[in-house]
């Protein structure tokens with residue numbers, strides 16, 4: 328019997344497992360496949376390094392700038408060199424395995440090539456997780472079960488804590504890692520907003536490699552085909568300045584969804600179950616950044632589980648403290664506000680977004696506000712939104 332069984336060893340599950348194991352609890356961390364590279368841009372802010380100072384040893388590419396383009400290619404550039412700590416770009420295969428190893432070093436038992444597909448029941452109570460491993464069924468009993476297996480989680484549905492995602496609640500993304508000569512600024516990431524709900528990105532990974540991808544959002548998913556959007560972006564003449572000879576080759580490619588409406592408020596806890604990370608909606612509705620929020624959710628869920636184990640009370644009465652923790656509350660609130668702004672920015676074929684970038688070019692305060700919104704989910708003031716709206 329484990330104290331805690333965690334399904335999914337991504338950033339949320341690995342952090343949660345580590346927190347528990349460090350306090351001496353017996354943790355089973357179940358992972359479908361540690362060789363899977365999660366389709367992701369791999370941009371992480373310095374806040375992630377506060378949770379994982381060990382990442383400094385990886386020689387990651389420091390990012391100190393961003394270029395954002397509106398649907399009509401109005402560019403907003405910002406550099407935080409010498410002002411803020413650098414952000415970084417990571418290869419998710421390497422990143423996920425480093426943070427899994429950190430959990431294992433803390434004492435977590437990692438069960439690789441195990442696909443969770445259902446709960447174990449005793450008198451209608453969920454008492455563990457069933458997995459498939461090499462055509463065998465395995466059973467992991469736990470006092471607390473933590474759902475951390477991302478967007479496709481079967482346990483999330485079987486728990487009754489949330490429904491399957493609807494197409495207009497998510498972002499659909501496709502990305503690749505390319506390698507070749509390029510003229511990208513290796514200290515800066517680029518985001519290309521579309522006139523419809525969606526954006527494309529190019530994130531340098533090192534001198535030669537870069538991550539390139541695109542996403543469509545919410546109801547736009549019904550109109551655009553993500554494969555076509557991706558092909559269009561790759562062949563966009565605007566990119567010729569970065570890749571004049573198109574002298575690059577694809578070394579990996581993948582597609583994956585992300586939650587696009589913020590935290591699933593009513594899906595975070597239940598008697599002896601917690602839900603964390605993507606599965607519970609911990610992704611910024613405005614930027615798609617989810618690694619940091621997933622790690623925070625994993626950390627707080629781990630601390631809440633410790634409290635429950637100390638008090639031998641696994642009911643929702645104790646586990647609700649996860650949802651009401653001030654850091655989770657902060658994320659929930661910020662995501663709620665930024666989610667409500669998405670419609671506004673894309674109104675009239677992205678006109679408000681273009682106006683915002685244009686204002687930011689000449690007004691330092693606006694520039695700062697826009698950056699804080701995209702990089703730190705800091706909602707802009709009401710006055711600013713009204714000012715934007717009043718621009719013809």
Ligand SMILES: Cc1cc2nc3c(=O)[nH]c(=O)nc-3n(C[C@H](O)[C@H](O)[C@H](O)COP(=O)(O)OP(=O)(O)OC[C@H]3O[C@@H](n4cnc5c(N)ncnc54)[C@H](O)[C@@H]3O)c2cc1C
Nearest residue numbers: 335337338339359367368369370443477500604605617618
């Ligand atoms: C294309 C794309 C680009 C993105 N770019 C960025 C970015 O640049 N920066 C950023 O911060 N965020 C980005 N995100 C969001 C980010 O990837 C997620 O928010 C983050 O990975 C969530 O972590 P998680 O641990 O909750 O879930 P995941 O990272 O999805 O991890 C879930 C884990 O569970 C495992 N698993 C799944 N099903 C099962 C099962 N049945 N049994 C056992 N194990 C299972 C998976 O193999 C995986 O290891 C992007 C997302 C997408 C789709």
